Amino acid sequence: xxxxxxxxxxxxxxxxxxxxxxxxxxxxxxxxxxxxxxxxxxxxxxxxxxxxxxxxxxxxxxxxxxxxxxxxxxxxxxxxxxxxxxxxxxxxxxxxxxxxxxxxxxxxxxxxxxxxxxxxxxxxxxxxxxxxxxxxxxxxxxxxxxxxxxxxxxxxxxxxxxxxxxxxxxxxxxxxxxxxxxxxxxxxxxxxxxxxxxxxxxxxxxxxxxxxxxxxxxxxxxxxxxxxxxxxxxxxxxxxxxxxxxxxxxxxxxxxxxxxxxxxxxxxxxxxxxxxxxxxxxxxxxxxxxxxxxxxxxxxxxxxxxxxxxxxxxxxxxxxxx
Amino acid sequence: xxxxxxxxxxxxxxxxxxxxxxxxxxxxxxxxxxxxxxxxxxxxxxxxxxxxxxxxxxxxxxxxxxxxxxxxxxxxxxxxxxxxxxxxxxxxxxxxxxxxxxxxxxxxxxxxxxxxxxxxxxxxxxxxxxxxxxxxxxxxxxxxxxxxxxxxxxxxxxxxxxxxxxxxxxxxxxxxxxxxxxxxxxxxxxxxxxxxxxxxxxxxxxxxxxxxxxxxxxxxxxxxxxxxxxxxxxxxxxxxxxxxxxxxxxxxxxxxxxxxxxxxxxxxxxxxxxxxxxxxxxxxxxxxxxxxxxxxxxxxxxxxxxxxxxxxxxxxxxxxxx
Numbered sequence: 001x002x003x004x005x006x007x008x009x010x011x012x013x014x015x016x017x018x019x020x021x022x023x024x025x026x027x028x029x030x031x032x033x034x035x036x037x038x039x040x041x042x043x044x045x046x047x048x049x050x051x052x053x054x055x056x057x058x059x060x061x062x063x064x065x066x067x068x069x070x071x072x073x074x075x076x077x078x079x080x081x082x083x084x085x086x087x088x089x090x091x092x093x094x095x096x097x098x099x100x101x102x103x104x105x106x107x108x109x110x111x112x113x114x115x116x117x118x119x120x121x122x123x124x125x126x127x128x129x130x131x132x133x134x135x136x137x138x139x140x141x142x143x144x145x146x147x148x149x150x151x152x153x154x155x156x157x158x159x160x161x162x163x164x165x166x167x168x169x170x171x172x173x174x175x176x177x178x179x180x181x182x183x184x185x186x187x188x189x190x191x192x193x194x195x196x197x198x199x200x201x202x203x204x205x206x207x208x209x210x211x212x213x214x215x216x217x218x219x220x221x222x223x224x225x226x227x228x229x230x231x232x233x234x235x236x237x238x239x240x241x242x243x244x245x246x247x248x249x250x251x252x253x254x255x256x257x258x259x260x261x262x263x264x265x266x267x268x269x270x271x272x273x274x275x276x277x278x279x280x281x282x283x284x285x286x287x288x289x290x291x292x293x294x295x296x297x298x299x300x301x302x303x304x305x306x307x308x309x310x311x312x313x314x315x316x317x318x319x320x321x322x
Numbered sequence: 323x324x325x326x327x328x329x330x331x332x333x334x335x336x337x338x339x340x341x342x343x344x345x346x347x348x349x350x351x352x353x354x355x356x357x358x359x360x361x362x363x364x365x366x367x368x369x370x371x372x373x374x375x376x377x378x379x380x381x382x383x384x385x386x387x388x389x390x391x392x393x394x395x396x397x398x399x400x401x402x403x404x405x406x407x408x409x410x411x412x413x414x415x416x417x418x419x420x421x422x423x424x425x426x427x428x429x430x431x432x433x434x435x436x437x438x439x440x441x442x443x444x445x446x447x448x449x450x451x452x453x454x455x456x457x458x459x460x461x462x463x464x465x466x467x468x469x470x471x472x473x474x475x476x477x478x479x480x481x482x483x484x485x486x487x488x489x490x491x492x493x494x495x496x497x498x499x500x501x502x503x504x505x506x507x508x509x510x511x512x513x514x515x516x517x518x519x520x521x522x523x524x525x526x527x528x529x530x531x532x533x534x535x536x537x538x539x540x541x542x543x544x545x546x547x548x549x550x551x552x553x554x555x556x557x558x559x560x561x562x563x564x565x566x567x568x569x570x571x572x573x574x575x576x577x578x579x580x581x582x583x584x585x586x587x588x589x590x591x592x593x594x595x596x597x598x599x600x601x602x603x604x605x606x607x608x609x610x611x612x613x614x615x616x617x618x619x620x621x622x623x624x625x626x627x628x629x630x631x632x633x634x635x636x637x638x639x640x641x642x643x644x
Contacts, residue, residue: 014336014485014507014511015507015508017504017505017506017507017508018506018507021505021506021507025372030352043504043505043508046504046505047505047506050347050502050505159512160508161509161511161512161513162511162512162513163336163507163508163509163510163511163512163513163514164511180372182339182365182368183339183343183365183368183369183372184339184340184343184369184506185336185337185339185340185343185485185507186337186339186365186482186485187483187485188485188511189336189483189484189485189486189510189511189513189514190481190483190484190485191483191484191485191511191513191514191517192485192511192513192514195513
């Protein structure tokens with residue numbers, strides 16, 4: 001992460017889902033506001049919602065969160081006398097968008113966080129899975145005000161069932177989260193931690209990382225090829241992700257939920273975009289596809305079926321022609 | 323447990339602390355009531371407190387919770403129109419009391435739960451660690467109304483750092499807890515689960531259990547011997563536990579918190595009784611000692627120092643002589 005830690009700034013958690021749960025326990029009262037990208041990972045906002053969060057959402061473009069929109073929105077909430085507890089951002093290979101938060105925007109986001117004294121939860125499960133280009137410095141490494149809690153995990157680089165992740169931040173916040181962790185699961189499985197530790201210590205992770213990245217890069221390339229082959233560029237658009245797990249597709253005139261029904265008939269599933277909108281509106285003409293699991297052959301077949309589903313949908317009576 | 327389960331009635335959790343967290347997520351709204359023994363395990367009530375629970379406490383004697391007090395207390399809360407969500411009970415080798423809930427009281431508790439339609443969380447981490455006598459049937463095995471959620475763990479019979487526990491109950495409640503588990507940690511570490519599974523499958527747990535019980539029995543005997551040797555029976559009283567981890571001591575005229583200060587000067591620690599009273603009153607002349615960790619020699623030395631601390635306390639000016 002580009003920053004040396006003391007042990008009091010570090011907490012090992014049962015996956016990075018738990019980082020969100022613990023930070024909510026530490027900071028949130030019911031009705032408090034959390035700022036997040038829209039769309040964003042629905043598992044994260046689901047946990048925050050259970051803790052009573054309200055969401056101040058910020059739209060994204062190809063460079064991630066449009067941070068310039070933040071000051072005015074923050075001031076509006078503050079003017080109403082309501083507390084904003086933290087900003088949740090997925091900085092690298094965003095879920096579901098696949099994009100990075102640009103370096104310039106990272107710097108500006110930190111500036112805004114400092115101005116308003118708002119903590120940032122920097123969720124970075126995908127940063128290690130970069131197929132091309134240079135790493136962008138983490139917010140955590142760029143910050144000297146103690147306002148960033150950084151979170152990452154072994155789930156995407158070793159195995160998801162491991163349930164070993166880590167978070168780093170100012171010692172007061174880590175201490176609070178550690179105390180609250182005692183109430184939710186006492187500690188992260190020592191068996192799991194010991195195995196991960198040995199795996200890293202013996203150099204296996206360093207050896208494995210280039211292989212898993214290469215493995216995922218090929219799958220990404222396979223999906224890119226399939227998309228170009230089976231989908232019409234005037235019907236569907238996307239941005240090729242430089243890492244991570246996901247493609248985010250836009251189908252301007254087709255409701256993704258209805259497209260999903262057609263795709264399911266062909267045994268192909270994706271996540272419709274509205275699932276990633278915590279305020280409940282948006283993403284109606286988008287869907288997310290994960291490219292890391294299926295074989296390249298299956299990906300090709302799946303995307304072909306989605307292309308067929310789109311064509312069938314357009315041929316149906318009642319569909320507005322563009 | 324004396325009852326065959328379907329997989330939909332079972333959830334593997336990250337320790338039994340998580341069972342409490344998940345049941346609270348599934349059932350509790352802020353201000354709801356939970357019925358529990360007093361004293362009881364402070365980790366459990368701490369988690370419930372974080373979820374906004376209020377506690378309706380029931381005193382205990384040598385046979386556990388005085389269940390006959392329940393109907394009147396339940397009716398009082400119900401008369402005020404306030405919801406009671408579940409009854410929390412540690413049935414075997416109670417923490418901190420060391421006693422069992424008698425068979426007769428188990429039957430009566432179930433009857434009361436059925437009458438009022440209140441769920442029971444039967445927390446049983448210590449039931450496997452029985453030194454003498456016969457197992458008492460679990461509430462879960464005695465229940466045919468689906469009102470009991472049973473919880474146990476590998477923490478006390480394999481290793482606490484394992485963080486693998488299980489709970490069993492009616493499928494609707496298990497389904498809710500499973501969905502909510504996705505938000506707190508997605509799933510229990512598959513590495514930890516796989517190791518525990520292999521350990522059990524290969525028969526190691528069956529072979530280990532008599533050894534660990536024997537190991538703990540000797541430690542219990544060591545503490546019993548030390549207590550008789552170093553503490554005056556007219557100053558301190560206790561009930562020898564038939565299993566589990568704990569001794570609960572009563573020191574009628576000495577405030578346990580002040581005794582702890584004296585003991586700490588001699589490098590001996592225990593948990594003062596008031597920590598186990600969720601309503602914040604009681605246990606002032608009690609303390610809990612765990613006998614499973616220290617060697618018999620260290621236990622002897624520790625109890626000797628506690629005896630000295632008691633005598634010093636009595637000799638201080640201002641101490642009321644009995």
